[in-house]
Amino acid sequence: MIELRKTTLKYQRGPGVYDINFTIGAGELVFLVGPSGAGKTTLLKLMYADLLPQEGEVEVNGFITSHMRSKSIPHLRRTLGLVFQDFRLLPDRNAYDNIALPLHILGLQRKDIRERTYAALDDVGLIDRAHHYPRELSGGEQQRVGIARAIVKNPITILADEPTGNLDAGNSMETLDLLTYLANENGSTVIIATHDYSIVSKKRGRLIEINEGRLLD
Amino acid sequence: MIELRKTTLKYQRGPGVYDINFTIGAGELVFLVGPSGAGKTTLLKLMYADLLPQEGEVEVNGFITSHMRSKSIPHLRRTLGLVFQDFRLLPDRNAYDNIALPLHILGLQRKDIRERTYAALDDVGLIDRAHHYPRELSGGEQQRVGIARAIVKNPITILADEPTGNLDAGNSMETLDLLTYLANENGSTVIIATHDYSIVSKKRGRLIEINEGRLLD
Amino acid sequence: MIGKLAFLISEGLRSLWRARLPALGSILTITLTLTLFGGAYLIFGNFDRATRRLQSQYRIDVFFKPILTNGEAFQKYQLLTAVEGISSTEFISKERAASIFKREFGEDVVTVLGTNPLPAGAIVLVARGHRTARRINRIADDIATIDGVTDVAYRGELVRILERYIRIAVYGGLILGIVALLGAIFLVSNTIKLSIYAKRDTIDTLHLLGATRSFVRLPFLIEGVLQGIIGSLLAVGAILGMLDVMNYILEHFVLYRLIRPAFLALFLGTMGLLLGLIGSSRGVGRFINS
Amino acid sequence: MIGKLAFLISEGLRSLWRARLPALGSILTITLTLTLFGGAYLIFGNFDRATRRLQSQYRIDVFFKPILTNGEAFQKYQLLTAVEGISSTEFISKERAASIFKREFGEDVVTVLGTNPLPAGAIVLVARGHRTARRINRIADDIATIDGVTDVAYRGELVRILERYIRIAVYGGLILGIVALLGAIFLVSNTIKLSIYAKRDTIDTLHLLGATRSFVRLPFLIEGVLQGIIGSLLAVGAILGMLDVMNYILEHFVLYRLIRPAFLALFLGTMGLLLGLIGSSRGVGRFINS
Numbered sequence A, B: 001m002i003e004l005r006k007t008t009l010k011y012q013r014g015p016g017v018y019d020i021n022f023t024i025g026a027g028e029l030v031f032l033v034g035p036s037g038a039g040k041t042t043l044l045k046l047m048y049a050d051l052l053p054q055e056g057e058v059e060v061n062g063f064i065t066s067h068m069r070s071k072s073i074p075h076l077r078r079t080l081g082l083v084f085q086d087f088r089l090l091p092d093r094n095a096y097d098n099i100a101l102p103l104h105i106l107g108l109q110r111k112d113i114r115e116r117t118y119a120a121l122d123d124v125g126l127i128d129r130a131h132h133y134p135r136e137l138s139g140g141e142q143q144r145v146g147i148a149r150a151i152v153k154n155p156i157t158i159l160a161d162e163p164t165g166n167l168d169a170g171n172s173m174e175t176l177d178l179l180t181y182l183a184n185e186n187g188s189t190v191i192i193a194t195h196d197y198s199i200v201s202k203k204r205g206r207l208i209e210i211n212e213g214r215l216l217d
Numbered sequence C, D: 001m002i003g004k005l006a007f008l009i010s011e012g013l014r015s016l017w018r019a020r021l022p023a024l025g026s027i028l029t030i031t032l033t034l035t036l037f038g039g040a041y042l043i044f045g046n047f048d049r050a051t052r053r054l055q056s057q058y059r060i061d062v063f064f065k066p067i068l069t070n071g072e073a074f075q076k077y078q079l080l081t082a083v084e085g086i087s088s089t090e091f092i093s094k095e096r097a098a099s100i101f102k103r104e105f106g107e108d109v110v111t112v113l114g115t116n117p118l119p120a121g122a123i124v125l126v127a128r129g130h131r132t133a134r135r136i137n138r139i140a141d142d143i144a145t146i147d148g149v150t151d152v153a154y155r156g157e158l159v160r161i162l163e164r165y166i167r168i169a170v171y172g173g174l175i176l177g178i179v180a181l182l183g184a185i186f187l188v189s190n191t192i193k194l195s196i197y198a199k200r201d202t203i204d205t206l207h208l209l210g211a212t213r214s215f216v217r218l219p220f221l222i223e224g225v226l227q228g229i230i231g232s233l234l235a236v237g238a239i240l241g242m243l244d245v246m247n248y249i250l251e252h253f254v255l256y257r258l259i260r261p262a263f264l265a266l267f268l269g270t271m272g273l274l275l276g277l278i279g280s281s282r283g284v285g286r287f288i289n290s
């Protein structure tokens, strides 16, 4: 469950998001859409407590980000699967190790980690690239590693920032299928931020539109 | 003028591009299209001498990359304007300084640099973000800084790798207009690598299709 | 939990191996610091030994009354052992005194005068714990009160100068030691700080993926400790090598050998470990704030 | 061209300012190294002065025939000045010899014997360039051949021991100096290498935008030289401060003052500049290969 209540965040040197209100229930598939600079990434950052609201509250999976101690932030984040707009792969680890990382953070068993990591690699079609480093992968392949890393731990909530920006039509569709499956069959909450209205039409999901930091309705 | 003659490059750990032949004349607008992992970025890297062909030759603006001394590489690159798939902005410089950099490398006058840099900022609609650092810009804004940096020196050839991946429809169209203008009115050679067949239909340009490292025709 | 720890340790090892070049810098910094430190330890250990060679400077010359015969003087001489602060004594008979006179003045007093006018005497060495100008003064006074002793001579001036140099060495050594230690910690933490600085994106990403502070810190601490241990091993090797080279040179020129101080490896190993730990936790502390 | 150079210099300054924290590390590393070096320079300068205090050890005692009167002996004494390798001489009359005897043996030889049997003599100091055991031997032999001289005594043993220590100090200082210099260059280049390592993406991007090797290198070299200069200025300050502290301590305990060696600032400034330049060009060399 994610709820933003009268949330406002204004950047010191720049705009921000203002007076945002919405609630997203468990298992929902939500498209967060808006043009470049609208505030999509900013909203996601508020949800994973990379930014704290200046006014109002952000509640994610039972954590209210502005009221919790900084020690609890890792606990919130362990309930989340994040796909970053700029991928944020670790350059000195191969695809396998990048994807396994959230499982090590959770402290899973070695055998468990192996199984899940290969399953995630399979989900994004990169089994044969497991031992390649990010710089040895194409842009789209790197993006898919990022997606695999977000879904590998089967998180309560998936926050995906522009997850198909570097993917061709075929891969985009497969990724959308994967995320839809996780929402519908697995009960994960999935939020996909994108500027691409065309992908919204391809799946049935709720639409949250933002422009210049304010929600449209 | 760009010519690839029987060019082959096979990555040590991975695929590559094989037996590529094409010629692109001055002032041409070319879309280099293909799915994720097809070899688009690899072809561009061959053109800006980040990779040298294992077989065949690559000739760009009079330089034959495999025959030239490494001292000449900067001279080749100064004839090019590059948009990178991952932007490659310098994190410790603001938008203005990032865009001005190629002009400093060319050794232009201070006044000249100022004028051209602001013109380029204007072209991509980021005048009001001139003094923001990359981390203070949205994904799409960063991409537009990257485009401005490529066109600021009015280069003979522009090689743009997925230049609209993070841009919404409006900004994508404006960027395409800008690049088309530079090809048609300015006589620049413009090569746009993209996985997005929809943008190809929006402008009249030559299509070069690649898949699994081989040209289709 | 054990799986996690194993992962973090292997992360530390991997990180060390992956960043061999910067790590090598860090390791050699530790080696260098410890080599300087161990060298100082070596020199101090040997300096102490060298000063013992100069112990003859802590000598008091005692003169008995000239009218006493050798035998009578020797009885008085035995009273000297009761004086506190004396490590050894040597009796100088009238005949030895004459030969010393000959050595010092180039003239045989017996030949010149037909008789030996010189008194018997004694050479007294001051015990280690009493070698300060003030104590020596006291001892000389004590000896002077013994019946039959006419005069007591000692090189008070020389003792005072020696004391001066030893004080300078001790205080200078103390100051240099503290400076070097602070310098070493600073250098190590700075090197590790720069290594961490180079990995700041990775650290940010780990935090975003839900890693705790200690999950992020531990591999760096392990890396630092490993660097410290490797660095101190190299330092031990360097010092033993230096010792050999110096001894080769010293033997060749001055027939003098330096000895290896005890506990060198233990001393340097502990210091290296502590340096790595303190340095890396200082270095880590600055950069890792979730 | 001038515009480009101005840009690159301002880049160097900006880079220094932007990376204040790592740069501070580099600067303090240079400061530390130069402080150690300057401290060594200081100690050497003062050591030299301290050894001069011990020059009385390079002394030869000359004894004239006892039958010679003071006046006759003084004529012979004047021949000593012709001997090569002598810095100063002092005449010891028969009366002075008697008082020295009294001081050394606690007995007035004139009172005891009614007459003074002691010969006149001279104390000869060996000149600086001749203070080796072999040379002193030669000088003593030369003096012994002078008519009227019966005996020549000198503390050959002490001279040899002193020579030993001076040799150890000189060779040890040489070795330590070379180690410290190499260490300093290593540390600086390592620190700058790590700074560059942290900027490797930026460097790659510059090359991709058509920058030449020198365009990329120059700001780093300028940054390094600036660090060297700032570091050496801090080192000069640190040493002058240390000098004050040490002199305060020394005066308090042993009434001895260290002096400031000449050209300290020039010496350290030049070394800092060279260190920055060599260190940064070494550091740059490794990482920047187009």
Ligand SMILES: Nc1ncnc2c1ncn2[C@@H]1O[C@H](COP(=O)(O)OP(=O)(O)OP(=O)(O)O)[C@@H](O)[C@H]1O
Binding pocket: A011, A012, A013, A014, A015, A016, A034, A035, A036, A037, A038, A039, A040, A041, A042, A043, A085, A195, B135, B136, B137, B138, B139, B140, B141, B166
């Ligand atoms: N740290 C920051 N400081 C100042 N301004 C910022 C900062 N981060 C983002 N902004 C500004 O806030 C606005 C919203 O940014 P945000 O990243 O949320 O946009 P977005 O919707 O994700 O856009 P895109 O589709 O281009 O990624 C942008 O105009 C951006 O310039």
Ligand SMILES: Nc1ncnc2c1ncn2[C@@H]1O[C@H](COP(=O)(O)OP(=O)(O)OP(=O)(O)O)[C@@H](O)[C@H]1O
Binding pocket: A135, A136, A137, A138, A139, A140, A141, A166, B011, B012, B013, B014, B015, B016, B034, B035, B036, B037, B038, B039, B040, B041, B042, B043, B085, B195
């Ligand atoms: N350094 C490398 N080592 C090994 N394989 C590589 C390397 N760089 C790229 N590859 C592989 O070569 C293939 C082509 O890569 P390239 O980056 O040219 O693809 P692309 O067409 O740009 O794809 P995308 O649209 O995803 O960016 C990919 O399968 C990629 O994994």
Ligand SMILES: [Mg+2]
Binding pocket: A040, A041, A042, A085, A161, B138, B139, B140
């Ligand atoms: Mg965004």
Ligand SMILES: [Mg+2]
Binding pocket: A138, A139, A140, B040, B041, B042, B085, B161
């Ligand atoms: Mg690509």
